[in-house]
Amino acid sequence: xxxxxxxxxxxxxGLGVTVQxxxxxxxxAVLAALFGGTARLxxxxxxxxxxxxxxxxxxxxxxxxxxxxxYFALPLLGVRLGPMTTGIAVLGLNAGAYGAEVVRxxxxxxxxxxxxxGRSLGLNERQILWRVLFPQALPAMLPPGGNVLIELLKNTAxxxxxxxxxxxxxxxxxxxxxxxxxxxxTLLLLTYFGLSLVVAQAIxxxxxxxxxxxxxxxxx
Amino acid sequence: MSFDLEFAxxxxxxLLSALRLTLVATLGGMSIAAVWGLLWTVLRRARSPLVRGxxxxxxxxxxxxxxxxxxxxxxxxxxEAGLRLAPLACGILGLGLHYSAYLSEVYRAGIEGVPRGxxxxxxxxxxxxxxxxxxxxxxxxIRPILPALGNHFVGMFKDTPLLAAITVVEVMxxxxxxxxxxxxxxxxxxxxxxxxxxxxVVTSRAIHRLxxxxxx
Numbered sequence: 001x002x003x004x005x006x007x008x009x010x011x012x013x014g015l016g017v018t019v020q021x022x023x024x025x026x027x028x029a030v031l032a033a034l035f036g037g038t039a040r041l042x043x044x045x046x047x048x049x050x051x052x053x054x055x056x057x058x059x060x061x062x063x064x065x066x067x068x069x070x071y072f073a074l075p076l077l078g079v080r081l082g083p084m085t086t087g088i089a090v091l092g093l094n095a096g097a098y099g100a101e102v103v104r105x106x107x108x109x110x111x112x113x114x115x116x117x118g119r120s121l122g123l124n125e126r127q128i129l130w131r132v133l134f135p136q137a138l139p140a141m142l143p144p145g146g147n148v149l150i151e152l153l154k155n156t157a158x159x160x161x162x163x164x165x166x167x168x169x170x171x172x173x174x175x176x177x178x179x180x181x182x183x184x185x186t187l188l189l190l191t192y193f194g195l196s197l198v199v200a201q202a203i204x205x206x207x208x209x210x211x212x213x214x215x216x217x218x219x220x
Numbered sequence: 221m222s223f224d225l226e227f228a229x230x231x232x233x234x235l236l237s238a239l240r241l242t243l244v245a246t247l248g249g250m251s252i253a254a255v256w257g258l259l260w261t262v263l264r265r266a267r268s269p270l271v272r273g274x275x276x277x278x279x280x281x282x283x284x285x286x287x288x289x290x291x292x293x294x295x296x297x298x299x300e301a302g303l304r305l306a307p308l309a310c311g312i313l314g315l316g317l318h319y320s321a322y323l324s325e326v327y328r329a330g331i332e333g334v335p336r337g338x339x340x341x342x343x344x345x346x347x348x349x350x351x352x353x354x355x356x357x358x359x360x361x362i363r364p365i366l367p368a369l370g371n372h373f374v375g376m377f378k379d380t381p382l383l384a385a386i387t388v389v390e391v392m393x394x395x396x397x398x399x400x401x402x403x404x405x406x407x408x409x410x411x412x413x414x415x416x417x418x419x420x421v422v423t424s425r426a427i428h429r430l431x432x433x434x435x436x
Contacts, residue, residue: 060417060424062378065392069413072396072405077222150284157286161385168289181300185293189285196284 003183007174011184014170015191021087021156021166022195026149028092029099033145036096037103038129051100058097064158066090071162087159095152102144106137139210146203150196157192167191228407231398235411238394245312245390246377252316253376254369257323261331262353264324282321288382290314295386311383319376326368330361370427374420391415 032054039051058066070086081089110133118128160169171188175181263275282290291314298305305313334357342352384393395412399405 056421057417060420061413062381062392062416064381064384065409065413065416068392068396069409072399073409076404076406154284154286157288158382160288168286168292171289172292175296181296185289185297188289189281189293192285192289193281200284 003180007184010170010174014165014167017164017166018156021091021159022153024088025091025095025152028088029095029152032093032096033099033103036100037107040100040104041107055097055100058094063094063155066094067158067162083162083164086162087164091152091155095148098148099145102141102148106140107133109140110136142203142207142210146200150199153195153199224407227404228411231408232411235391235394235408238389238391239415242380242390245308245315245380245383248312249315249319249376250373252312253319253323256316256320258327260320260324261327279321279324282318287318287379288385290318291382291386307387311386311388315376315379319372322372326365330365331357333364334360367427367431374423378416378420
């Protein structure tokens with residue numbers, strides 16, 4: 001118990017940073033996924049190519065390589081970001097690239113007649129996207145999208161390697177100070193497992209909500 | 221500072237030789253994951269609910285915790301338990317363990333895809349449960365899941381830079397060392413990113429073609 005009292009405060013501090021990273025990264029990821037996924041279906045060829053280049057680059061190179069590149073190499077090109085901003089941006093864009101494929105697949109699975117129906121009702125492209133395609137694609141996006149967010153949560157541990165004081169970083173510091181290796185890393189693994197379960201629960205709740213709303217609309 | 225092509229060209233051989241270690245780690249990790257993943261799948265089909273439940277929980281736990289933390293755990297905790305491994309061996313073990321959880325799901329999907337009638341036919345022919353599983357069902361389950369196995373192979377390849385955290389000097393750590401010695405991070409780190417991009421795109425294309433060939 002005494003050990004726990006000694007270990008908890010720094011770990012809780014790290015947990016706060018991890019949660020911040022995960023939430024910030026998720027916000028970036030969702031936006032990047034929606035933009036990237038839709039852009040890959042755009043009519044304009046340059047937009048499609050730009051989106052494909054984004055997705056392929058972030059999926060084709062390793063998340064850790066991207067973090068190091070943004071943290072060590074980017075400043076040499078004149079762009080200087082702090083570790084937190086770098087972490088949120090890189091982890092978010094990385095997950096966003098995987099998410100873009102999820103969005104693309106789900107939107108493409110909506111029957112083409114829906115698009116034609118929207119057009120014949122006089123809706124513009126944006127309205128068709130937001131009012132017709134996305135709502136129908138959402139149920140198909142959620143389960144794989146949730147997996148992408150869990151991967152993002154696990155990837156926040158990588159930010160410890162660019163000196164950000166999140167959970168894994170704090171555990172390393174604690175391990176060096178207290179040498180209670182087994183306790184610290186067991187606690188650390190359990191914490192990440194708990195966080196993953198929270199994300200999975202949240203996605204499950206969203207899924208049920210979306211499905212219920214879908215039924216209501218059909219019933220109406 | 222701008223990208224110095226001449227410098228990049230000069231450090232490329234050093235990076236390529238470090239890339240060999242990356243490939244060794246991937247191949248080693250994948251071999252372990254392939255066997256261990258199958259073991260999870262077999263345990264999850266065990267008759268005893270206790271064995272089934274524990275195996276399912278273990279797979280969930282490994283899948284839902286970061287590879288980096290698992291590597292730290294193996295690297296720092298195994299020696300306390302009296303098992304001293306070289307960093308590379310420890311890294312390969314960690315990669316293998318982490319991906320075994322993913323591969324277990326892949327195997328499971330493959331096995332569930334084999335028609336029920338195959339089990340019944342084997343049982344009608346008087347084959348035992350084990351023989352049926354390993355000689356009849358598994359060979360039919362492997363072919364359809366080859367693309368998924370390939371994708372995880374690429375995923376593991378992209379995760380090898382994490383071994384740098386447990387002192388393995390693979391290609392990215394080599395780039396970082398070059399950067400800290402010369403104060404030029406841009407060229408080596410960009411080269412590493414390009415190497416990863418080229419190798420993953422080429423491998424993914426090959427897997428995609430395999431998938432296409434299989435469909436016909």
